[in-house]
Every structure is written in C-alpha cells, then in structure tokens.
Amino acid sequence: MKTEALNCRCCGGVLDVKSALTVCEYCGATNFVSDTAGKYINQLNRANKLRQQKEYDNAIRIYDNILSENIPSADILWLRTLCEYGIEYVPDPISSKYFPTLHRVKDESILNYYSYLDALKLCDDEQKAILEKEAVEINRIQTEYLEIAKNEAPYDVFICYKETDEDTKTTTEDVAYCSRLYEILTKSGYKVFFARETLQNKLSVDYEPYIFAALKSSKVMAVIGSKSEYFTATWVKNEWSRFLKLMEKDQTKQIFFACDDPEELPRAFSLKQAQLLSNPNAMEVLAKNIINYLNNILKAGKNGLPDKKPVNLSSPEGMLLKATNNLNNKNYAAVYSNISDLLEIAPTMAEAYWIRLLANVRHNEDNIIYAKADLTTDENYEKAITFAGDALKEKYEKIKDQCLENINLQKEFDVQLDVAADEFRQTVLSSKTYAKKDEIIKELHSLKRDYDNAVLSKFSGSKLLQEISKKVAELDSIYRTILASLSSRCISEYRKFCADHNISNLVELDNASGKMKELRNQYIEENKTLRQKYIISEEYVDLNEEILQKKAARKRAIEKSIHEYDHIEDGTIGDKIIRAFLDD
Known part of the structure; x- marks a missing residue:
C-alpha cells in the first residue's frame, strides 16, 4: 500500500505511507x-x-x-x-x-x-x-476540565460575539453592543458570561472549562453580529452551535440574536426572530426580551417547564390552544378554520375574536405591540372588546393604542428621514471621490483602446500591458472607495439619525430601513456605467494573465526545441531566439 499525499492528523505534515x-x-x-x-x-x-x-x-x-x-x-x-x-x-x-x-x-x-x-x-x-x-x-x-467547570457558579446568560475583526485587527463594534447588554443584565441581577469581562482574570489559562460551564448552565444565549461573517467566525460558531445542541436536550434553553440583516444569517437561525442593531435602543429591547424569558422560566417551576395539565382539545380552551399554536406557526388558514369551529360552540369568547384579529394583521401575542395598524377597522376588534372582561378589555385597548402610536411615529420618522436622506445625498454627490466617476470612465475607455492595440500587435506591447494592469489596479481602488463610501456613509448616517431623534417607542423600522437600502441602491445604480467599465477592465486583466501564460508556454517550447539540437551552440541561433523572446 502506497499513499503519498496524506497529511498527519497532528502537525499536518505529509506522510510517507507504507503500512497501516x-x-x-x-x-x-x-x-x-x-x-x-x-x-x-x-x-x-x-x-x-x-x-x-x-x-x-x-x-x-x-x-x-x-x-x-x-x-x-x-x-x-x-x-x-x-x-x-x-x-x-x-x-x-x-x-x-x-x-x-x-x-x-x-x-x-x-x-x-x-x-x-x-x-x-x-x-x-x-x-x-x-x-x-x-x-x-x-x-x-x-x-480535569469537567472538575473546573463543576466548581463554576451557574450563569443565566451567555453573550456570544466576535471580539476582533480579522481584516482590520481592531475591536469590532459588536463589543460596544455586548458591553451595553452586559451592563443592563448584570444591573438587573443576572449572572452573565461575557468573555471580555468574565475571562479577563484568567490569562494564560485554558478557557474551555469556563466556556463549557457557561454554555451548559446558561438558559439564554445572545448572539450579536453586525456583519454576516462574524456569525460564522470559528470561535463564534463553535459557541452557538454547541448551545443549539444543548437546546435539543434542554427545552428551557433559548437563543436570541441581533444583527443588521437577518437574511444573511446562518441557516440555523432561519426560524428565529432577530433584533435589528439599526433599531433605536436595540440592546435595551433585547435585554427586556431576555429578562421576560428568564422570568417566565422562573415562574414555570423548578424544572423550568410549566406544569402541564391534560387539555381536552375538543373543549373551547383546547380549540383556542390549537388556534394559538397555528398562529405562532403562521398557519393562518388553520387559524381561521379553528376559530370558525370554536365560535360555533362559544360565540361570546373574546379570545377567539382576538386570535382571528391577530391572524388578519399577521402578528401574534408576542409581537402585536410592534404592529403599525389601526385595529379598530377590523370587526373582530369590536367583538373582542364587547365580550371581554374588564382586565382583558383594558389589555386589548392598550395594544390598540400602541399600534396607533406606531403609525404616527412611522409617519413622523418618514418625514424626518426624507430630510436626512436628501442631506446625505447632497453630501455624497459633492464628495471628491464621487466627482472622480467621469474621470475613471474616461480612463477606462482609453485603457480599452490601448489594450486592444496591444493584443492585436501579438505581444509586442507587453510592457504596455503591464502599465495598463497597474493603472487598472489604481482605478479599481478608487472605484471600491466610492462604493465603500456609499455603503458605510448610508449606514452611519442612518444610525446617527435614529440616535439624534431618539425614536425609542418604535421598535420595528422596516419601512425606514428599506428606504435607506433603496437610497443606497439608487447611488449604486448611478454608478452602473462605472461598474460595467470596471467589469470590462477585469476581463482585460484576466486576458493579460492568459497572454502571459501563453508566453511562458511558448518560452518552454522554444527552450525544449533548442536542447533537442546539439549542433546549436551558445550565442548562436538558440541564444538569439531566447533573447528576442524575452525582450518581446
């Protein structure tokens, strides 16, 4: 048996395999x-x-x-x-x-x-x-590790995050978010594992036992990432993937996360609800959700799970439970069917009308307070209020008022955002970087002509090709600077605007966030011509590489042919061919 290229499991060195x-x-x-x-x-x-x-x-x-x-x-x-x-x-x-x-x-x-x-x-x-x-x-x-972990006091919350950016080697902005979350939770009396704080006195010590103890004991993990790549960073993924496996064995564990764009998250989080970092008071809202969850576990009993009593699914309570579960799973057709059956036997059940109302606005009990909707326009609201007791009626009316307030806040935000967006647009359009757009397009047109001439002359312009490649690289840098400016400035201006106007009650700013994305796309669209020219320049760079490879192959072929003729002496025909080729 001869296997020559297998690597060692310890050091990665190449093995000389001659036996098992x-x-x-x-x-x-x-x-x-x-x-x-x-x-x-x-x-x-x-x-x-x-x-x-x-x-x-x-x-x-x-x-x-x-x-x-x-x-x-x-x-x-x-x-x-x-x-x-x-x-x-x-x-x-x-x-x-x-x-x-x-x-x-x-x-x-x-x-x-x-x-x-x-x-x-x-x-x-x-x-x-x-x-x-x-x-x-x-x-x-x-x-040994398990013994160390056994002596660690149990944690309530594990904060999972990326400490250092791999490219810039600087502290990520996530550290500030996590520090804020850590501060809120610890002041509320919870024991929180936050590596920056928890492990700071354990220098030169293997962290794994302490990480394991925290993962095992924590009921909640908060994963925070301002960039999609932070979620898949080695140590970050190592922590949240282990916690997900622990969740499979412990139903009381729960994971929360905060990000800029939920669509870029790993598939493992696809069914979870994210807190958007761009929202005002994002960490305050996240902390509140975590605290509510922990309090619910505490109320549930010693094992962290509610004492479940058998429910007759044919009873009104059982039918309402089925409708609620379908609502949480966004199975709205099933909700309507459940409620229709329920109202036939309990036509004055306020909760039934309320659940149907929630299905109509595509929200559930947990997130209805974030809806931007006038609930009074739905006949189910009036029926729910009519049949509700005093406590339930007060609850429904408060939610209705909050939803109306959300509409007003969104309108106010839209007006202010338009002003801020216009100011930002003027800033970008008047920037020096953006002003170079036409110059770059002109340069690329010129480069294309030079490159065509060089290719048509069959390699005679190889030095010119090198100069063109260098120039394309310089223009590439300017082009990327423009796009980076558009992207980073959009996000920073958006966050600054949110902070300046202190819109603390409006949690979901989907429309506003969409406006900023639309604004960013608008500027990138204006650079479409530049983008096309840049793509053309990339194709020519690739072509240049292909030409150089062909030249190298040609050189090897000539050298081989020279060595096949013993009568060609140094300094004669062969030498002239090689020199002529290298000068080409």
Whole structure:
C-alpha cells in the first residue's frame, strides 16, 4: 500500500505511507491509514485542515460522507471522534511533541463515545493499544476540565460575539453592543458570561472549562453580529452551535440574536426572530426580551417547564390552544378554520375574536405591540372588546393604542428621514471621490483602446500591458472607495439619525430601513456605467494573465526545441531566439 499525499492528523505534515500504521517524520505521531483513506486523500486532508482550523462541524460532515459510502474503518471513525471533542494537537516547546487539547468538552467521556468504541472494534492489537493510550490521555484532560467547570457558579446568560475583526485587527463594534447588554443584565441581577469581562482574570489559562460551564448552565444565549461573517467566525460558531445542541436536550434553553440583516444569517437561525442593531435602543429591547424569558422560566417551576395539565382539545380552551399554536406557526388558514369551529360552540369568547384579529394583521401575542395598524377597522376588534372582561378589555385597548402610536411615529420618522436622506445625498454627490466617476470612465475607455492595440500587435506591447494592469489596479481602488463610501456613509448616517431623534417607542423600522437600502441602491445604480467599465477592465486583466501564460508556454517550447539540437551552440541561433523572446 502506497499513499503519498496524506497529511498527519497532528502537525499536518505529509506522510510517507507504507503500512497501516505510519509514523510522521515531522512530529513523531502514529497515524492509522486504511485502504479507504487511499481513495479519499483530498477529502481527508481537507477535513484534517478544517479540524486544525477548529471548524469541527464542517470536518464531521466530510467524515460522515466517507463513512456513508464505505465500510467503516478505524481511522475515519477516530478522526470523527476527535472533531466531536474539538481536539487540537499543540506542540510542546521543550520536547517538540504534539499533545491534545480540548475545545468542545462534553459530559460524556470520550471512552464511552460510540464512534471511539466502534473504532476500537475495527483495530488490530497494535492499533488498539495506540488508540486506547491516546483516548485515556484525552479523557484525563476532559476530567480535569469537567472538575473546573463543576466548581463554576451557574450563569443565566451567555453573550456570544466576535471580539476582533480579522481584516482590520481592531475591536469590532459588536463589543460596544455586548458591553451595553452586559451592563443592563448584570444591573438587573443576572449572572452573565461575557468573555471580555468574565475571562479577563484568567490569562494564560485554558478557557474551555469556563466556556463549557457557561454554555451548559446558561438558559439564554445572545448572539450579536453586525456583519454576516462574524456569525460564522470559528470561535463564534463553535459557541452557538454547541448551545443549539444543548437546546435539543434542554427545552428551557433559548437563543436570541441581533444583527443588521437577518437574511444573511446562518441557516440555523432561519426560524428565529432577530433584533435589528439599526433599531433605536436595540440592546435595551433585547435585554427586556431576555429578562421576560428568564422570568417566565422562573415562574414555570423548578424544572423550568410549566406544569402541564391534560387539555381536552375538543373543549373551547383546547380549540383556542390549537388556534394559538397555528398562529405562532403562521398557519393562518388553520387559524381561521379553528376559530370558525370554536365560535360555533362559544360565540361570546373574546379570545377567539382576538386570535382571528391577530391572524388578519399577521402578528401574534408576542409581537402585536410592534404592529403599525389601526385595529379598530377590523370587526373582530369590536367583538373582542364587547365580550371581554374588564382586565382583558383594558389589555386589548392598550395594544390598540400602541399600534396607533406606531403609525404616527412611522409617519413622523418618514418625514424626518426624507430630510436626512436628501442631506446625505447632497453630501455624497459633492464628495471628491464621487466627482472622480467621469474621470475613471474616461480612463477606462482609453485603457480599452490601448489594450486592444496591444493584443492585436501579438505581444509586442507587453510592457504596455503591464502599465495598463497597474493603472487598472489604481482605478479599481478608487472605484471600491466610492462604493465603500456609499455603503458605510448610508449606514452611519442612518444610525446617527435614529440616535439624534431618539425614536425609542418604535421598535420595528422596516419601512425606514428599506428606504435607506433603496437610497443606497439608487447611488449604486448611478454608478452602473462605472461598474460595467470596471467589469470590462477585469476581463482585460484576466486576458493579460492568459497572454502571459501563453508566453511562458511558448518560452518552454522554444527552450525544449533548442536542447533537442546539439549542433546549436551558445550565442548562436538558440541564444538569439531566447533573447528576442524575452525582450518581446
């Protein structure tokens, strides 16, 4: 068996595989290599790199695909187990040997994990001894971590966020949001895990036990990201993906998140409701939602779940419950059907008319206070008020008043936004960067002509091509500056406007946010000609690369032909051909 390009699971070095047990010449680690591995070298190397980059779930998917297509083998099962426990091999500075460390602690010992046990069954005696020795060491570290975690006081809330931007190497704006949320929640008496605060006194200490303890004990996770890429950053995803798995086992856990654009969120959050960071007092609203949720758990009982009594689904209460569940699931047709059946046996039930009203305005009990609607225009409102008791009537009237206030606030906001948008438009149009638009278009027209001439002259203008490529890069920078200005200025002006006008009661600003997006798109549309010219310039840059590749191939062909003729001496025909080509 000869597999030459497989990488070591510890250091990533290339293995010289000659048997099922191969020792890495770089770090000394023993690697299992099955016949299956030889058929999936690229996939296994990719998965190994993902694990080393701490993208464990993505690596697991690759291993699962391989296992589903083949008879299970010990090496693939063991590599999958390493991902489940977030194993990273780190070099010892003294001995240069690699030792395991954990980034995904679990309560379940690795010695009892199913894929490890399955791997053992497929090992020969020598492989089994090596595997058991390494698993025992991982279990020892895991036990130490669990002991540390056991002594940690339980948390109420875990704040998940990106601390540093990978490109700028500066603190993200999310830190300010999280700090505000942390401040509100701690002042309200809750114990909050916020890495910047919680881990600051644990320098040079492995953070994993403390992160695990917080993930396990917290009833709520708040994930905050002002950019879509922050949600998929390695450590951020590591935290929220683990919390989602814990939610599957604990129904009292809940996840909240805040972002700029819910459409750019990972699929795992697709059914969750997001708090928009662009909304005024976003962290105050998020904190309020979290506190309400925690209070509901506290009221529910010791186990965090309400004491559920059997409900007769044929009774009015049971039929109302079915309608409410369908409303929460946005199954409006079912809501109307449920309420029609209910009103036949309970025609004076105020809650039934109220639920039908909520379905009409496409809201539920949790978010109706954010609606911008005149509820009094719906006949169901009048019937709900007519049949409601005093307490319920007061509740419905307060919600009605809030919805009307939302309409007025939105109108006021629209007027003020138009003024702010016009001021912003004038700022952009009068900027120096925007003024260069026509100059750039003119330059690109000129470049296109020069490039065409250079190509038609069959490489004779190679130096000109290099100059053109350089100029295109400069224009590219100016072009991107224009777009960046349009994008960042739109967002900053929008947020500044929200802060200046202190519109604290209006939580949903969908229409206003849409206006700003429309404004941004308008300016980008005005740059459409520039965009088209830029795309053309990119095509010519690609063409330039193709030309250079053809020249390189031509050079190799000439060199080969020269060496095939022994009678051509140095300094004669061959030398002249090469020199002429290189000067070209």
